[in-house]
Amino acid sequence: MSLSKNQTNVPDIPSPHLPRLASIERVSRLTEKERLFKIALEDKKSLGHAPGQFIMLCIPGYGEAPISISSPPDRNNTFEICVRAVGNLTNALHNLMQGDRLWIRGPYGKTFPIENLKGKDLLFIAGGIGLVPMRSLIKAVLAERPSYGRINLLYGVKSPEEILFKDELTQWQQTGNVNSSITIDKPHPEWKGHTGVVTTLLPPLKIDETRTVAIVVGPPVMYKYVLMSLGDKRIAGHDIYLSLERKMKCGLGKCGHCQINSVYVCQEGPVFRLSDIRYLREAI
């Protein structure tokens, strides 16, 4: 038991902080601030995620950040993330090109309960980049479109140039039988569509509250108002699912940054059923 021996031991279980190597297969510019990255895992294994989960994205030297997975579950080794450049890491990511390497850990977190949604009418409500994690679910649902009832998608963004996945939105509407409405926050000279916050799209919508499940993803400020509007539509708390954004440093239920009362969002979320967290202070 001398000190020189055992200075550094090789762990017999892998460190949960250890990431997997991946490379960028394709980059597409969606808006001025957001890019879509198709990422391939170099071990050729599938990521094995389900809609609603996230990864920890690592660029050595810049650190790590939690990023939602935007593509539906897939058997091959690729997946997509859509990232807005807001911090050091995400800006560094935007500088990467096809073929560049990066590292990922995950997938982490609870998923949207896709089996519980079958046979239901779905009401998707997205604000801004909330459409990113939602896209994973929408695409998974559309892959089995006949299993679901009516699908409405309400999408609110600040301005027309911030609309994400424009072509796909049109495609979902045309071939997926998705009734989608887009609204922008304030009037814009080039915008002929609906204006106002996303909640303004709800009142005219005809919904059968007995068979509708709502899925809501957006910035923190949006939830309170959307949930009030859904209350007006008499949708029950246990038929509403949300994905909550929090700061995360480990994704392993340890670092404490994502904690809401006794809940670690990285482990018990980010997807929550409203009825489970309605009384969780600081959640909404």
Place this chain on the structure above:
Amino acid sequence: MEYRFLSKKGIASFLTGLLKEFKVYGPIKKDGFPLYGEIASEKDINLFHTPTHLSPKQYLFPPKETLLKFKNGETPSIESVVEANDQILFGIHACDIHAIRLLDRVFSYRPSDINYIKRREKTVIVGIDCIPDKYCFCKGVNTMTVDSGFDLFLHPLISPNGKSNRINSDRKPANLGQDMSAGFLVEIGTQRGKELLRKHTKTRKTTVKEIRKIAESKNKKAELFTKSINAEPSSLPLIYSGSYNSPVWEKIGKICYGCGSCNNVCPTCYCFDVRDNIQANLTEGERYRVWDACLLEDFAKVAGGHNFRKTRGERLRHRFNRKFQYQVDKFGGLFCVGCGRCSRTCLVNINIVEVTNELIEESNKRS
């Protein structure tokens, strides 16, 4: 429970023996403050009876710790780093042993933290009886004594020549070196502890009279507390839950500096930040974690700028609730061990016992 008697001379040879094999960390005095530090010779150790300013958590969960080493370039690589040396934590008080047991639970919760677990496995803990100062309140949260979580536990016998009076008189940090003449009763916690004791020193059987002294000094200690929480420990989670909208949070939030000292000295605060450090040539570097503090402004702030706990009052409420409610729900057991370090270190004298008692009083009025 197995006890052995260890004389003053015996403990010196025990320490000398341990130092040949292990790194030993124990209570020392630095710049006038009682702290835990590395012991080079048995003379360095200063077995304070009163609490240390910093907790021994730093030896299990270091303030800065490398998690990964990475190389960039044509064939990028990342490997995990686990630094775990055999070490002895010597002279640890009951509250801190309780705290380590809580950290064990947190870091072994899945996915378990390999860095902590490996270090913990290589750590021998030798506890010691202590004397409370005016900030201590372990008695009120049931952590005044400990029955497991250590390898050995030292119960100093108080010599009959009058030195025992120090327990009743002032509460200045007493140097155990002056009182070791009567020796110790060593409580055996683990086989590992027993073997170390046998290997490095000579002990003898204990007498019934000596064993009785442990209970006596425990009773004496119980009388020394000046502060206590005015409710049963098991009622505290509910009291805190009902106090979410208490005006107390805004009141203490107004005076709090938001410096995070309370987080740093707390033996059960374990939040951390993960950062990268890269060499100037950009080819290699490390990912490391550092202690973080939920009292700091940016702790819950996301990249988009939204801060989920904007005010100091909200952040204080979060920290206090982590001790008395949130972590209790998640891991069981109060996460406050009554060491009083947060109150002792607070620059504006926010006292955890006083705050809790205010909440208890409000709660009593409500019901």
